[in-house]
Amino acid sequence: APYAETLVAFLAGKSAYGKADPYSELEKSVREVVTALRSSGQAWGDVAERYASPGAARAYWQKVLSAELPEEAQNRFDVGGAEPLGARLVQACSTAKVPVPSWLKALGKLDANDGRAEDEGLLHSCGLVGLALLAWEKLDEALEARQELDFSALEARAVQLVATRPVVRERLRRQYRVAMIDEAQDLNPVQYQLLRTVDFANLILVGDAQQSIYAFRQADVRMFQAAAKETAVFPLTRNFRSDLGIQKFIDATFLTLWRESYRPMLATSAPIDLDVEDTASWDGVEVWPEEAKGRSPLARGISELRAEGWTDRISVLVRGRKGAQKAKEALDRDGIPNRLVGTSEGFYTNLEIRDVANALRALADPCDGFALLAMLHSPIAGLSLDSVIVLASSEDPCETIDTFEPVLPRDAEVLARFREWFLPLRGFADRIPAWEVLAELYAKSPYLENLARRPDADQRLANVRKLLALASGDPTKGPMRFADEIREIGRLAHREGNAPVDVAMDPPPVEIATIHGSKGLEWPCVVFFDTSDKLTRRAWSLQVDATQGLVSTKFGGPNNVMHAYLSQRRKERDLEEELRLLYELADR
Incomplete structure (x- = not known):
């Protein structure tokens, strides 16, 4: 990793990562790059070629980013220009008289500093990818020596086996005349590649793009949506789980958020104004407002439910471990019996x-x-x-x-x-x-x-x-x-869950679970706890787009054009994922 030493020297002594020292941040970044690239089916050699040097990385960045411009601007882009990449992209839009994309605007004023930011970003990205490739190699060697396969290696071997052994491919086709894949909206690129390589005579994908919530496992809902455009689609929109009032609320909310892309459960549903709509008109839906001081609305609301005679199960659904702990503390303070359920609590x-x-x-x-x-x-x-x-x-x-x-x-x-x-x-x-x-x-x-x-x-x-x-x-x-x-x-923050507890209580303790952990489950009463939390978190020092094999770093330095592009795309994907999480939650 010839550029890794430069990156390590740059990080030495920095304290820009809160509680994490720079080397812990680097270790975490290497792990994230290796995990993302291996699980998305990227070939080690392709990644090594793209990031062999800052010059090679710049050429790849230029190829990707110029293709993101409007077509008129693409025709005006100066491929071989000496100016920084960001400046040439803005110039192409200006010459073509088309709007500058929002991710380019995020860079702010492009001056001499842009060139330094781009050079630094390229150099550090090559260093990080070099370290990640070494770790990738060592991991594969260790797995081979122990005769073990992790999940990413298992998927990659399956694709390789089917692609290189016609006899295996034909046997699978004969043995399985129909392949039906449930939860197909959560397949990752390697799994889609496996299905394409086998090429079953009859392939049925069962899924709902509105419930794709596993992007952090490299699930790519765009592939499911593309597959739906290439074949016959049989929509199943009837909901057998939720009460009619809840279905109306879900439809009205997501027709407002997703417009024409949303498939409503009820034909009579229509969009609403989310800021002024009175939730009292939706039977089965309540809003428990936050208060500046005093008792937690979660504890207050559940206590009122119990006081009204509700003795059935109640589930509090949260985004992750921090939300689960916060909910637990709120209930503990009020003496409300509760337990964590499958929340990967550490x-x-x-x-x-x-x-x-x-x-x-x-x-x-x-x-x-x-x-x-x-x-x-x-x-x-x-x-x-x-x-x-x-x-x-x-x-x-x-x-x-x-x-x-x-x-x-x-x-x-x-x-x-x-x-x-x-x-x-x-x-x-x-x-x-x-x-x-x-x-x-x-x-x-x-x-x-x-x-x-x-x-x-x-x-x-x-x-x-x-x-x-x-x-x-x-x-x-x-x-x-x-x-x-x-x-x-x-x-290493291993996500082993707590042991199940089988203790009979009347009424039963409040169950605290993550939205991901609740998939496929249902409760008589569901409370979504952390709706007021911010969706956008801190700025990221690392950005990875595994599907395109793109890596960009910004370890405390100024923004570079690829980092701006990937950050904008990540924010968009995260918002889309949060809305799908909300949809998944509302149907529990």
Whole structure:
């Protein structure tokens, strides 16, 4: 990666990323580029050729961006000009007397700085892509060495197999005379390529472009829409799930937002003015307004529903993990029973899981003082913070624990019970599997008993039982290795969901789920919690268009023309996706 050193040197010492250091930002960017390009079917060699040098990248950027101009401006574009690309694109529009595209306007005044921004953007983009290609290579080599395939590799191998082996292709055609693909609006480019390569005699795509909500997995709704234009379409618009008033509200809202592209459920529906319409006219629809201060509208609204006699299930649907946590905190403050359902809550970052990881390390490594101290203050032992601080001040807490006298009288009994099970188990924990250590820990320590007294006890207990089940999945894994994996997976924000909780309550607890996690489900009552949140987030230092193999960076420097183009397209796609999320939510 000949340009990577320049990028790393540029990032050195910068602090423009909030809590993230520049190298963490770079690592995250490399991961995003590799994931996007591999899962979209881009060929490693094609990407390497496009970003082999700033000159090669400039030629590719020019090809893509000039094609985005109005046809009259394309004919006036100076292909070989010496001016910066952005300036030549604006000049072509001016000469052709056509409006300048909005993404070009976003650059602002184009002067000498534009040339420097473009050169810097090209150089850093080549450096980042070079690092991503190296990581891509290493990943493929590691998968090959372990004889494993991740999902992207599995898809790519399937396409390669069908494309290069006619006998396989013909066998699939004979074996499957009809291929029916459900949720086809969420297929990615590689999956479409597989279908085209097999070329089934009869292909049925079942889907709804209005419910395409997996762009973050490279789903491309445009391919589904293009397929619909090339074949017979049989619309199925009748809704068997929602009440009539809700259907009318959905139709009126989305006829207003999407106009002629929306397929209404009811033939009599018409657009509305979303700013002045009285929702009281829509039976089954309520609006709970935000208040500047005081009680959360979510807690207030659900309390009023319960007070009115509503005893059936209620689901609060949110966009993601942050919204789920915010909703949970609002309900917890009012004492309203609730539980997270399939929200990819960050299982490995839960405190009860981190407590167990510390216990495994303290048992397997007699020199890990930090893990020991953390475990002592956790529900595994329950030692007071005062005693933990005094123990930490000793020369070696791991040695001192055998004879340590706590500063508080109540801690003497706690520490005595801790020594009864901890010291014998520490003597052989490093020689038995992780699952066996966990079984001993749960059986002999007061951990489960102490967890049962905590808020969300049912969920916490379910999570630690799930951890034991995960450890049992690999009986050869030792406690140290399992503890390290928990820490690493947590650091990488692995999206393992919390364990399901089966506790009967009347009325049932409020269920908090993400919109993505609710797909295919339904509830008698649904609350959309974070409607007031901004749709557009911070400016991105990285932009990737996987379908075209485009990558652009702006690590704290001025904007460049490709970054402006990709940022505008991303905002448009994100808004479209948010509206489809709203549509998906309204039909739950």
